[in-house]
Amino acid sequence: MVTSLLSTDDLRQACDLIDASGLSFEPPFDDLVGIFQAGRLQAVGARDGRVLKMLAVAPEAQGGSLLDDIVTVLVGRGYQEGLDSFFIFTSPSQVASFQALNFHLLAASSKSALLEYGDGLGRYLNRHRQLVTPGPNGAIVANCNPFTRGHRYLVEEAAAQVERLYLFVVREERSLFSFDYRHRMVREGTADLPNVTLLDTSSYAVSSVTFPTYFLKTGDPGGALQMELDLLLFAKHIAPFFHITRRFVGSEPLSATTASYNAAMHRILPEHGIEVTELERMDAGNAPISATRVRALLAEGDSRQLASLVPETTLSFLLSREGRRVWDPKGEAA
Amino acid sequence: MKIARKVQAGTMQSSDLMVFLEPAETLTVTIDSTVLKQFGELIRAKVDEVLRRHHVESGEVRITDRGALDYAIEARLETALFRAAEE
Numbered sequence: 489m490v491t492s493l494l495s496t497d498d499l500r501q502a503c504d505l506i507d508a509s510g511l512s513f514e515p516p517f518d519d520l521v522g523i524f525q526a527g528r529l530q531a532v533g534a535r536d537g538r539v540l541k542m543l544a545v546a547p548e549a550q551g552g553s554l555l556d557d558i559v560t561v562l563v564g565r566g567y568q569e570g571l572d573s574f575f576i577f578t579s580p581s582q583v584a585s586f587q588a589l590n591f592h593l594l595a596a597s598s599k600s601a602l603l604e605y606g607d608g609l610g611r612y613l614n615r616h617r618q619l620v621t622p623g624p625n626g627a628i629v630a631n632c633n634p635f636t637r638g639h640r641y642l643v644e645e646a647a648a649q650v651e652r653l654y655l656f657v658v659r660e661e662r663s664l665f666s667f668d669y670r671h672r673m674v675r676e677g678t679a680d681l682p683n684v685t686l687l688d689t690s691s692y693a694v695s696s697v698t699f700p701t702y703f704l705k706t707g708d709p710g711g712a713l714q715m716e717l718d719l720l721l722f723a724k725h726i727a728p729f730f731h732i733t734r735r736f737v738g739s740e741p742l743s744a745t746t747a748s749y750n751a752a753m754h755r756i757l758p759e760h761g762i763e764v765t766e767l768e769r770m771d772a773g774n775a776p777i778s779a780t781r782v783r784a785l786l787a788e789g790d791s792r793q794l795a796s797l798v799p800e801t802t803l804s805f806l807l808s809r810e811g812r813r814v815w816d817p818k819g820e821a822a
Numbered sequence: 823m824k825i826a827r828k829v830q831a832g833t834m835q836s837s838d839l840m841v842f843l844e845p846a847e848t849l850t851v852t853i854d855s856t857v858l859k860q861f862g863e864l865i866r867a868k869v870d871e872v873l874r875r876h877h878v879e880s881g882e883v884r885i886t887d888r889g890a891l892d893y894a895i896e897a898r899l900e901t902a903l904f905r906a907a908e909e
Contacts, residue, residue, distance in 0.1 A: 553835045556834045556835045557834075557835070559834050560833040560834040560835070563830075563834070563840070564830045564840075567828070567830050567842060568828070568830070572842070572884075587856075588856060589834050589888070590840075590854050590856060590886040590887075590888065605886070606884070607852070607854060
């Protein structure tokens with residue numbers, strides 16, 4: 489029977505089993521479950537949001553249905569919490585055993601693979617079917633936290649070079665500005681460009697699933713593997729669906745994580761028939777415009793320089809009552 | 823019978839299936855199976871028959887199957903329907 493692992497002894501046994509399987513015990517998780525036989529933990533697994541992880545079965549218990557039982561419980565409970573699809577990262581050698589559980593392969597490199605249960609990707613694409621045009625189309629994936637003059641320049645330049653430009657706004661809620669606010673700033677800031685279509689990335693590009701280190705901004709070596717899967721997923725599933733043959737990106741002089749994502753883009757996407765165009769960042773006052781720089785000004789409560797960094801649409805949002813509440817919660821600048 | 827709430831029944835074991843039901847305005851049925859190529863149509867026919875028998879006219883029905891036999895499909899789906907209909 490599958491049980492939640494809660495006590496200190498449970499956790500110790502879980503750590504041991506996970507270590508022995510060549511994985512590492514990696515919090516955080518929303519759910520951690522296991523199966524005991526004669527007091528010994530024989531199988532373990534965890535769920536962190538939509539991601540299943542730390543799945544391990546003791547060598548003497550392999551070949552049975554313990555893994556199936558663990559996944560059943562993790563998925564069943566996750567479903568009750570409102571999730572309808574689940575991901576797993578695993579080594580390429582384990583892909584077949586998860587496919588037997590109705591997981592579908594989203595992307596695989598020589599070192600790791602990403603699979604999904606519940607066909608969320610298929611449903612995500614289907615929801616946007618009426619937005620697909622024959623192309624050739626272009627794409628930008630951006631967080632726009634907030635939407636700057638640099639974003640505006642990139643979008644404008646890209647839109648002029650393709651039939652239709654799909655602008656994917658990162659769905660993940662890990663930024664100062666909520667998705668709704670970011671989406672709104674982008675919508676208002678690109679409303680005059682008729683061939684730009686806004687989309688959200690859902691879990692399928694630059695998300696905590698496909699690219700968690702984007703939000704951490706650290707030099708995590710595991711990040712490189714995941715970034716590769718993020719781009720493979722884009723190249724194999726998203727780009728063909730939207731007839732995307734070009735991806736546009738701003739040069740990245742500031743963040744090491746984003747710079748290595750750009751480098752990976754140049755390495756991976758052309759192999760799949762997607763041309764990558766990197767545009768030089770726009771400067772303001774001898775330094776590149778970036779959303780980070782805007783947020784730094786906001787943190788200092790300095791709204792005078794904003795106009796040189798963000799378009800008017802963003803500026804009026806930032807200075808609105810609603811916008812102020814995001815970056816100036818105490819209302820001191822008001 | 824009405825799908826009034828979100829429920830799940832079944833397991834991911836071999837020869838079993840997982841059934842996910844949730845309320846929706848129209849009826850949609852999606853079936854994923856490791857034996858979809860060989861038996862997809864038969865599974866679909868069975869699911870449709872059970873839904874018809876219980877007068878299910880709306881809801882989202884999702885099934886992932888690992889080669890379950892007819893009566894397992896029927897039992898899992900009915901269990902899920904009964905759970906979904908409970909107030």
